[in-house]
Amino acid sequence: MLFIQNFQKNYDSGFSMAIEDFSFSEGIHLIKGKNGSGKSTLLKAIAGIHEFSGDFILNGISQKKDPVPYRKLVNLTEAEPIFPSFLSLDELINFSVTILLPAENQVQLLKEKLDIGDYSKNPISSYSSGMLKKSALLLAFLGNPKLIILDEPFTTIDLATQKELKSLIHSKLKDGISFLLTSHMSDFEGFFTYSSIMEIENGKIIL
């Protein structure tokens, strides 16, 4: 499904990350690591947000050669999502819908699953951290991605939504969508049977 080819990223601070060749098969994959280990850096590079050397090949599509077709297949939600504070979730959904053209009832279904009520019409600036996370999760599931990257998906959301998110991930897995999940806490590790578990420390794979 996803193949990492000579991934390398260096920062002026001296921190560097390097993964020679690595592949993820279809399924749910867990990436573990302490704060600052490089998990988010890797995820943003996989999603095609930040520059790096090397390449990612998803279902045969190279990020470097075909960035737009590649990005169409990947959705990402960050650990601490940020959006324009003056827009509402409904506006962000409408914007995404006009571009991604998801199935007709997808938005309604996701809103129900993630327990997002009418509050979505209010500006993002008024959201609690839980509501913000739910908003980011909804947007990550929207459209027809082949890979959904969820950075710390279970933090800040309530128990009921955690359960719904778990079942949502299971149902999407059945539809052929793969997941890359990260966690720096062990509480949520038992939620899934993982196809692989990767541990990162100081920018290197140690497991």
Place this chain on the structure above:
Amino acid sequence: MREVYFKSFVSPFYKAYLGFFILVFLILGVFMELKQHLMIAEKIMQIQSWFGMLIFSFILYSFLHLRFQIKLLQDPSYWIFQKLSFLPFSKFSKDFISIWFTNHTLILLYSLIISYVGIKNGAWDKVVFLWISILILTLVTLYSTYKTLHRYYPEKRIHQTRIIRIKPYFLWFSFHLKENRPLLLLAVKITSLILLNGFFYSYFSGGYDMRWLAFGLLISSYFHYPIWQEKVEFSEYQLYVFKNLPRTFRTKLFQEFSTMTVLVLPELLLLFYQGRGITSIGNQFSLSFFWVTLQLGIYGLCIFDKKKINLNIPFIAFLLVFLSILFGVELLFLSIIFLIFYTRSIYSPYQN
């Protein structure tokens, strides 16, 4: 979708350059008359170097706008707009052209004046060149924005610590307007200045006395009503912590008066500029004082109106002041009434 684009790409642009637009408007819209604009337009059409400077200034404006837009798109909170790269260029351009037009209104309006003069003088070659240049600028901006969406996002790095200076309390509301309600501020100021300027022109054309100018000030001040309502809300919700700190009447009066003065400064400048034609310095002073106290009075009205008493208080107040002006009541006397009403509304150490 247009509303999302407007909020995300038009509003931040005008917000960022609010000071520039107010300055441009003051110079081009208030201190210059149409005949002066037409005279300059004729010179631009006649002298090659002037025409070149005009095109250069348009390119510079467009470049600064593009730079701002790219910076905006590369902000982490705007990552969601990376999805726009999924659209074909034609569809993207169709959506984004309205943003370009709105953000380039100044250039487009000025080009219309130039074209009018150019056509009148038969300078067709320059008019065609001008519009071709604008078309090229449009395409370059759209294509560069589209290509930016395809590229990786630069990572935020802190190169130096930015020192944020502490702003005095009386400026907080002005900054709130600049940050959150720039279009309201711009619209109110532009309307108020145009209106007031119109009253001065008709006054100088003869047949009117000071009451006409006072009436103009009354109307212009009422255009500020939404701003003072915003101030009441701002004090009520965003400054509620500070409202709970008791302040002496003197402190409050100074802070409120300073806030007001900053916001009504453009009209005060206009009053001083146009007031040169008014022979009596006393009249000039009473007009300026009347203008400031009118604003204080209206703010007092907004505080009063907040109690939702079932009466059309602002309308009744307008009518009373209008009749007082019509029957020649001294402006200074009216100003004192406004001041009493205002001081009464802020008398409590906790309220407003």
